[in-house]
Amino acid sequence: DAKTTQPPSMDCAEGRAANLPCNHSTISGNEYVYWYRQIHSQGPQYIIHGLKNNETNEMASLIITEDRKSSTLILPHATLRDTAVYYCIVRSNFGNEKLTFGTGTRLTIIP
Amino acid sequence: GAVVSQHPSRVICKSGTSVKIECRSLDFQATTMFWYRQFPKQSLMLMATSNEGSKATYEQGVEKDKFLINHASLTLSTLTVTSAHPEDSSFYICSARFEGRNYEQYFGPGTRLTVT
Numbered sequence: 001d002a003k004t005t006q007p008p009s010m011d012c013a014e015g016r017a018a019n020l021p022c023n024h025s026t027i028s029g030n031e032y033v034y035w036y037r038q039i040h041s042q043g044p045q046y047i048i049h050g051l052k053n054n055e056t057n058e059m060a061s062l063i064i065t066e067d068r069k070s071s072t073l074i075l076p077h078a079t080l081r082d083t084a085v086y087y088c089i090v091r092s093n094f095g096n097e098k099l100t101f102g103t104g105t106r107l108t109i110i111p
Numbered sequence: 112g113a114v115v116s117q118h119p120s121r122v123i124c125k126s127g128t129s130v131k132i133e134c135r136s137l138d139f140q141a142t143t144m145f146w147y148r149q150f151p152k153q154s155l156m157l158m159a160t161s162n163e164g165s166k167a168t169y170e171q172g173v174e175k176d177k178f179l180i181n182h183a184s185l186t187l188s189t190l191t192v193t194s195a196h197p198e199d200s201s202f203y204i205c206s207a208r209f210e211g212r213n214y215e216q217y218f219g220p221g222t223r224l225t226v227t
Binding site for chain 2 (some may be wrong): 042
């Protein structure tokens with residue numbers, strides 16, 4: 001069963017901020033929100049993860065709602081190289097739980 | 112970040128032959144490695160989880176006798192597709208978990224298998 005819901009596709013103009021939403025209404029208290037992306041014909045690339053606080057790194061920002069039922073990945077200044085499928089995944093960091101991929105959002109950056 | 116490599120990146124084989132794909136964690140030791148398969152325009156599907164020194168755990172619907180997984184060391188796992196058929200043509204991706212960093216998983220670049 002899918003633990004997350006994402007829009008199938010989105011477009012964003014080059015240079016603008018790309019905001020990718022994710023719903024995870026059944027997330028449990030020990031589950032983190034992970035974001036990965038997959039550029040065509042490559043392996044997935046880790047972007048960011050968080051538990052309940054907002055997180056920022058050199059690639060993106062992650063905004064998690066207070067009730068943790070949804071989150072938004074923000075790419076602040078999208079470039080053409082950000083065109084990819086973005087996956088939002090919830091996973092516990094305890095034990096040996098594996099990453100299970102949903103269908104993701106296909107983000108296309110428009111020149 | 113941690114680096115995972117796969118070899119070969121592309122392979123073409125004839126139906127009925129076997130193909131071995133290698134997955135290596137280059138700068139960390141991975142107690143657990145994962146093998147995923149991805150068909151065109153679909154998401155990654157987990158095939159199996161392997162722990163170093165023990166038998167792999169296969170997901171439901173994945174034939175363990177067809178997809179042989181060996182995880183003989185902390186830096187190497189291999190996937191052998193035996194008696195390959197055209198329907199096995201797919202993008203195979205391995206992943207290694209680094210337990211020193213909250214069990215984060217790092218992915219290899221993938222191997223494109225084409226069975227003719």
